[in-house]
Amino acid sequence: MLIVIAVLLPSEWGRSAALLGIGQFLGAALSFGSPIERIRRYSRLADDEVFRAARVDSVARLAVAALLLALAAVGAFLWPVSGVVLLTACGVFVSMGSSNHYIAQRRFVIAGIFLTSEKLLALAIVLVAVQLSVLTYATLPIAIGAAGVITGIGAFIAMRPSRESFAAGAKLRPVLAIWRESGFLGLASLAPAALLLDATIVVFVSGENEAGLLAVASRLTAPLGIAATALVAVILPHYSSSSMRTTPSVGRRGRMIVVALILALGLILVTADSWVPLLFSDRYLGAVWPVRFYVANVIVVLGTRALVTILQAWNDDRTASLLVVGQVGLALAGLWLGAELGDAVGASLAVLTSNILLVVALWWRVRRVSGRHAR
Structure with missing residues (x-):
């Protein structure tokens, strides 16, 4: 890449x-x-x-x-x-x-x-x-x-x-x-894939050059999605084979890993104006802020993937799917509007905002399902 x-x-x-x-x-x-x-x-x-x-x-x-x-x-x-x-x-x-x-x-x-x-x-x-x-x-x-x-x-x-x-x-x-x-499980897995069309949308709205700047951010941070895939690989078999419905908690070691990950991503985010032109030349200086927004988005996506996976393991496919579809719809609309108003920067900010709203909604749902099971 x-x-x-x-x-x-x-x-x-x-x-x-x-x-x-x-x-x-x-x-x-x-x-x-x-x-x-x-x-x-x-x-x-x-x-x-x-x-x-x-x-x-x-x-x-x-x-x-x-x-x-x-x-x-x-x-x-x-x-x-x-x-x-x-x-x-x-x-x-x-x-x-x-x-x-x-x-x-x-x-x-x-x-x-x-x-x-x-x-x-x-x-x-x-x-x-x-x-x-x-x-x-x-x-x-x-x-x-x-x-x-x-x-x-x-x-x-x-x-x-x-x-x-x-x-x-x-x-x-x-x-x-x-x-x-x-059914709803397929819908939940397909809906986020629609965000792969981000560069395609920006091509039609703002042209190939702005799409290239946005794609630097989205594709450059895509390998970090392996961490989200690893979360699914660990969480899904565990919660699928368990009859318990408890609110997920993070232990001391887990908290240390999360803090270390956030600090590392924070360093990448802050220094983007230095390493982006160093890696890709000054032609991609306009990608600095999109990269920053997408790096921040990685942290949020780790949370959304984990929470969606837990709900799917608990067979709450319908709610998880509807929430994910809502987020994707909001993100796609935001990509179009953001590209109209702020080119690649506005489009990347729209994606981050929609995922923040999704993680809040998913956490509320996980708490509600686990609390209902406890009663």
Whole structure:
């Protein structure tokens, strides 16, 4: 990501981020709740049943991916941009299901290996493009899509699929069942993905240059979202398998980690005017305040992801979904209005404000559900 931003002009990076956002949103839409739903389901099964179910689910997912790849190949000839978007969507769709069974079994090291391998493969593709001087606005979306597909196939092979799993998964029933069963859970997982369209919205409102400045902030802080993903991986199996409904509390060690994280992010935020131009040149000076707002947003998102996950583990999908959808709707409207009034700065401030309102509402709901259960 850093390499791509540093090489491309802000307008080129804005175009790249817009394509990437559309592809990632389509991939999330195809998944529609499957990561959370499958982790919750797998965590309630015996180990041998988990692998049996995961093999069938993976076959169905790869069958859908094959169809997407075929469409991407056709689209590449008719309209190259559509081929890039569909390849990205395919990679995201496959990636979102490749390690769910490991997370449900709390085998986080193995899940982390596949995740890291995917990122390293995408990085390798970008580095090769830079070395060959062929890096363009389409390189990063292509790299992310290809890495997701290749790593997903590797994870599938590691499960040693049987003939029975191929026969059951090829009917695509698992994917259709996920879409049908996810309901509010799928809505809650899909709604935040709409925020991946932030650069796309700003492109239409303020142009590719402002979209590039905003995308520096949103994409630069995206890797910090791994911390939020790790929270989900730890919290969801724990709360799903427990019958207790207690208000979450943070111990002494947890408080120390939270304080250290806030201090580190605070340092990054305060010094943004120094390291942003140092990393990306003076062309990206206008990204300093968007970066600051998005770094602050990371802290808030950790809270929202944890609280949403707890409500989902408690089967309070409906309320969690409605609150998340409300926040996303507010953020998207704020992105549009903020881009109209304050370009990239106004758009990034709108996202932060909407997430602060969401974390307050989610905390109120968690307290209410735990208090009702206690009575």
